[in-house]
Amino acid sequence: MKIMVAVKHVVDYNIVPRVKQDGSDVEISGVKMGINPFDEIAVEEALRLKEKGIATEIVAVSIGAENSKDTLRHALAMGVDRAVLVQVEGKLQPLGVAKLLKAVAGREQPDLILLGKQAIDDDAGQAGQMLAALLGVGQGLFASEIKVNGNEIEVNREVDGGTETVALQLPAIVTADLRLNEPRFIKLPNMMMAKKKPIDVIAGTELGVDFASHLSLLNVAEPAPRKPGVMVNSVAELVEKLRIEKVLA
Amino acid sequence: MSVLILAEHDGQHIKQSTRQAVTAAAAWQQPLHLLVVGADVSAVAAQAAAIAGVAKVIRVEAPHLAHLLAEDVAAALQQLAGDYKVIVAAHSTLGKGVLPRVAALLDVGMVSDVVEIQAPATYVRPIYAGNVLATVQSSDAVQVVSVRATSFEAATDGASAEVTSAAAPAAFGKVRWVSEQRNLSDRPELATANVVISGGRSLGEQFNALLEPVAHKLNAAIGATRACVDAGFAPNDLQVGQTGTVVAPELYIAVGISGAMQHLAGIKDSKVIVAINHDPDAPIFKHADYGLVADLFKALPELNAALS
Ligand SMILES: Cc1cc2nc3c(=O)[nH]c(=O)nc-3n(C[C@H](O)[C@H](O)[C@H](O)COP(=O)(O)OP(=O)(O)OC[C@H]3O[C@@H](n4cnc5c(N)ncnc54)[C@H](O)[C@@H]3O)c2cc1C
Ligand SMILES: Nc1ncnc2c1ncn2[C@@H]1O[C@H](COP(=O)(O)O)[C@@H](O)[C@H]1O
Numbered sequence: 001m002k003i004m005v006a007v008k009h010v011v012d013y014n015i016v017p018r019v020k021q022d023g024s025d026v027e028i029s030g031v032k033m034g035i036n037p038f039d040e041i042a043v044e045e046a047l048r049l050k051e052k053g054i055a056t057e058i059v060a061v062s063i064g065a066e067n068s069k070d071t072l073r074h075a076l077a078m079g080v081d082r083a084v085l086v087q088v089e090g091k092l093q094p095l096g097v098a099k100l101l102k103a104v105a106g107r108e109q110p111d112l113i114l115l116g117k118q119a120i121d122d123d124a125g126q127a128g129q130m131l132a133a134l135l136g137v138g139q140g141l142f143a144s145e146i147k148v149n150g151n152e153i154e155v156n157r158e159v160d161g162g163t164e165t166v167a168l169q170l171p172a173i174v175t176a177d178l179r180l181n182e183p184r185f186i187k188l189p190n191m192m193m194a195k196k197k198p199i200d201v202i203a204g205t206e207l208g209v210d211f212a213s214h215l216s217l218l219n220v221a222e223p224a225p226r227k228p229g230v231m232v233n234s235v236a237e238l239v240e241k242l243r244i245e246k247v248l249a
Numbered sequence: 250m251s252v253l254i255l256a257e258h259d260g261q262h263i264k265q266s267t268r269q270a271v272t273a274a275a276a277w278q279q280p281l282h283l284l285v286v287g288a289d290v291s292a293v294a295a296q297a298a299a300i301a302g303v304a305k306v307i308r309v310e311a312p313h314l315a316h317l318l319a320e321d322v323a324a325a326l327q328q329l330a331g332d333y334k335v336i337v338a339a340h341s342t343l344g345k346g347v348l349p350r351v352a353a354l355l356d357v358g359m360v361s362d363v364v365e366i367q368a369p370a371t372y373v374r375p376i377y378a379g380n381v382l383a384t385v386q387s388s389d390a391v392q393v394v395s396v397r398a399t400s401f402e403a404a405t406d407g408a409s410a411e412v413t414s415a416a417a418p419a420a421f422g423k424v425r426w427v428s429e430q431r432n433l434s435d436r437p438e439l440a441t442a443n444v445v446i447s448g449g450r451s452l453g454e455q456f457n458a459l460l461e462p463v464a465h466k467l468n469a470a471i472g473a474t475r476a477c478v479d480a481g482f483a484p485n486d487l488q489v490g491q492t493g494t495v496v497a498p499e500l501y502i503a504v505g506i507s508g509a510m511q512h513l514a515g516i517k518d519s520k521v522i523v524a525i526n527h528d529p530d531a532p533i534f535k536h537a538d539y540g541l542v543a544d545l546f547k548a549l550p551e552l553n554a555a556l557s
Contacts, residue, residue, distance in 0.1 A: 016510060017377045026381055093358045094349065118492065123376050124361045129319070129349035138320055138424035141346055144485065154427065158485050159342040160440070160494075165427040166318070172423075178475060178492060179485065214358045218371065218384040223517065229538045235551040238523065238541050245538075247444070247500040247521050248467075248556075 001148070001170075002057045003046045004110035005080065006101055006131075007039040009064055009071040010121040023219045035071040038116025040078075042176040044183040045146065046114055047079045054148050057081050059108055063088055063100050069199055077186045077194035084108075088204035088211065094122075096211030098130035103207035105135065110171065112153065117142050117175040128175040138168035142177040251280040251304065253329060255322070255338035255347060258285065258293040260315075263300070265441045266339035268403035271302055273396040274337045275404075276366035280304035282333075283410075286325050286417075288315035294412050301407030311417035316429075319346030320421035326351045328418050330391065335369075340395040341440075348395050357389040364400040378491040379514035398440065399497035399518060432484045439470040439487065444500045445519070447472030447489055448482075451505035451545065456482040459549045460504070466556040472496065474512050490515035505545045508533025525549075 011017055012032040020027045035043075049055040060075035062068040063086040072083035086100050105113060118125035132139035140146070140155030144163065147154045154167045158177050168174075204211060232238045242248040252274045257264040267283070274281050282305045283297045290308055297306045309325045326347065330336060336351060338344035340362045352359035364382075365373035371386045372394065439445065444467045448460050456477065464471050473483035475490060489496055491514035501519035505526060506512060513536055516522060524537035527544050534540040541548060 011377070013378075013511070016380050019381060026377065095353060095356075095358045098353060120491070121377060123374075123378065123491070124359075125345055126349035126352070126359055126361060129346060130353035130359075132320075133323065133350040133353035138421070139346065139350070141319070142342075159429075161486050162429060162431040163485065164429040167425040167427050169423040179479065214388045215360070216386050216388070218386055220376075220381050220383050223375075223379065223382055226522075226536060226538070229522075229534070229536075229540055231534070231540045231542070233541075235541065235543070235548055235555055238539055239552070239555045241539055242500065242521070242523070245521055 001055050001111045002059070002109065003049065003055045004105060004108055004113045005039070005042050005046050005058060005060045005075065006113070006115045006127065007043065007060050007062045007071050007075050008036040008116070008119045009033055009062060009068040010036045010119055013037050013120055019220050019222055023221060025217060026220055033067065033070065035074045036116050036119050038118060038176050038178070040183045041178065041180050042114035042116055043075050043078050043080060044181045045176060048181065049148065059084060059110070061086065061101065061104050063092065063097055063204070065089055072199050073194045074186070076197045077190045078184060083197070083199045085199050085201045086204050086207065087201055091213050092211060093213045093215050094124050094126035095130055096213060097127045098134055099209040099211050100204060100207055101127070101131050102134045103209050112170060113173050115173065115175045117177050128173050132173040135171070135173070138172045140166060140168050140172060140174040143174050144177050144179040146174060146180070250334045251282050251332070252277050252335040252337060253326070253333040254281060254283050255326060255336070255344065256283045256285045256293070256297050257339060257341060257343050258287065258290070260287060261292060263293050263296040265403050265438070266341055266398040267297070268300060269398040269401040270337055270339045270396055271300055271404040272401040273363070273366060274335070275302055277335055277369055279335070282307060284309065284326065284329065286314055286317060286322050288312055298410040298412050299406045299408055300404050302404055303408050303410045305410050306412045308412060308414045309417050310414070313420040314417060316426040317343060318421065318424050318426060319350055320424050321418070322347045323350035323354060324418040324421060327354045329415060330355055333391070335392045335394070337394050337396060339398045341398065344395045348393055352393040355391050355393070357391045357393060358387060359393040359395070360385060360387055361395050363394055363396045375514070378510050379517055380510060397495060399495055432486050436464060437468060437470045439472055439489070439494050439496060442470035442496070443498050444469035445472050445489070445496050445498045446502040446504065447474070447506060448477060448504045449474045449506040450476040450480045450482065452477065453482060459545070462553045463549060463556065466553065474506055503533055503537070504549060506533055507531050508536060
């Protein structure tokens with residue numbers, strides 16, 4: 001079984017991004033970046049399927065500018081077999097991402113495509129579902145456990161109010177949730193080795209799809225700050241304050 | 250041109266998030282049509298038809314729709330989409346699964362988790378875990394929009410819309426529903442509760458024993474951090490935050506929670522935030538209206554007693 005994993009290069013999850021002075025966009029120049037955490041989990045799951053002898057080859061694909069190679073190297077260092085960069089400048093919407101991923105899937109013919117459940121920069125949570133629609137296959141979203149049984153993949157998924165299990169015919173799309181696994185640490189020698197591995201680069205324009213964004217960013221702003229809070233000294237004082245606020249009966 | 254709203258229900262009752270989506274969709278100032286999909290939705294369709302502002306309810310029923318697989322619901326929406334320029338749903342498990350799929354089938358983009366509709370194709374939505382609010386404008390011919398339910402008031406009853414039926418498309422067939430595990434609780438629903446009390450991983454095995462009595466007295470829903478869920482102290486559907494449930498209660502009580510930005514992303518719209526933590530430097534205090542530096546193992550029983 002061949003697996004394709006989509007990995008996005010994003011601002012590190014620990015960083016609180018700042019808005020540019022003119023409010024035109026988020027300031028990301030010089031900010032620490034890395035693999036989208038959900039995509040790292042997707043890579044880890046692919047590696048585990050390979051270690052179990054279920055997967056035979058894993059290809060990581062990233063769409064973006066030259067610097068997305070850092071995230072592909074991270075995936076290589078974790079152990080994926082090959083890395084593909086679809087080089088695109090400027091902003092993409094998840095639909096454009098899905099169309100480009102579909103084109104790459106056409107070349108690679110994977111049996112399973114793993115994505116993260118959402119990119120933590122745009123917080124869209126769309127690309128996996130869109131790719132599934134474009135390919136006409138099933139979508140196992142927010143996976144917390146997967147099992148491959150022959151031509152089917154069983155996905156335990158996190159849903160409002162509990163969990164649900166669905167079985168999808170392969171090929172299929174699965175998006176990773178946080179509890180699917182805990183990604184391995186990368187050992188330094190693996191990181192060094194990954195630096196030497198080749199990354200296939202395809203120009204986005206070469207793939208023959210229209211990936212133009214139909215969304216324009218008018219402005220960005222930081223949410224209004226909360227008014228400063230007060231510290232209370234006891235539970236009794238807390239309850240009294242909350243009664244004055246009328247949020248406690 | 251009307252607006253098509255995907256209704257959410259549990260087979261018996263229309264969910265609160267549908268009423269909130271109705272309020273959001275009123276921004277287009279067009280007739281609102283509610284699509285109700287399921288195996289037998291007569292009771293739900295009747296409730297949907299009573300929601301103020303709804304002009305029409307469309308029932309799509311078939312035995313294979315009993316479990317609302319996103320692939321099938323998306324097909325039902327796609328088949329009706331030709332008559333609409335706007336398709337709306339709440340940004341819940343159902344909406345997250347269905348709307349991106351519908352958008353791709355219609356070859357248009359989608360706008361997720363909208364908290365404000367400024368103009369017919371101009372939206373405000375949080376990005377970067379809610380640290381930034383982006384105002385975006387879409388030029389797509391069909392607007393496919395999921396809305397953050399808690400950002401909109403719930404529409405009340407007050408209409409008697411006509412109820413029509415449309416045929417269900419054939420089952421998608423490549424996905425089989427296997428089972429579900431519902432975390433049954435007699436607490437109010439987390440996403441819509443007026444009071445939420447959440448615990449972090451430091452509550453440990455006593456998570457329920459400590460929170461349940463207080464939650465009972467406050468008629469509160471119980472929430473948890475991801476760290477707490479990961480450690481197995483609370484079920485996954487209690488996770489509050491960027492990647493869990495977003496809440497907006499009148500009162501949010503965070504107990505033994507450090508205040509990571511991914512958690513804060515889910516609680517920012519709460520009216521009053523209370524933090525109880527034994528570390529005076531815990532980041533949560535910067536985001537709380539009332540802070541109490543205390544050991545939670547003492548403070549929670551005290552709070553429980555104070556509420557009696
Ligand atoms: C991609 C991604 C998405 C995420 N999404 C979410 C999300 O949606 N929701 C979420 O919650 N997290 C999310 N996280 C995790 C988040 O970053 C934090 O790790 C998590 O919120 C921390 O949980 P915690 O506060 O329970 O634990 P900790 O950070 O370990 O904090 C424990 C707190 O308990 C206090 N404490 C300990 N003992 C006591 C005591 N006896 N009395 C009083 N206080 C005590 C400590 O002082 C400390 O402040 C996400 C992380 C990533 C990478
Ligand atoms: N530019 C990209 N390159 C590769 N994968 C991506 C890209 N954008 C999104 N994805 C994948 O799609 C998932 C969902 O992204 P989104 O719909 O943007 O929230 C991510 O977790 C990635 O797996």
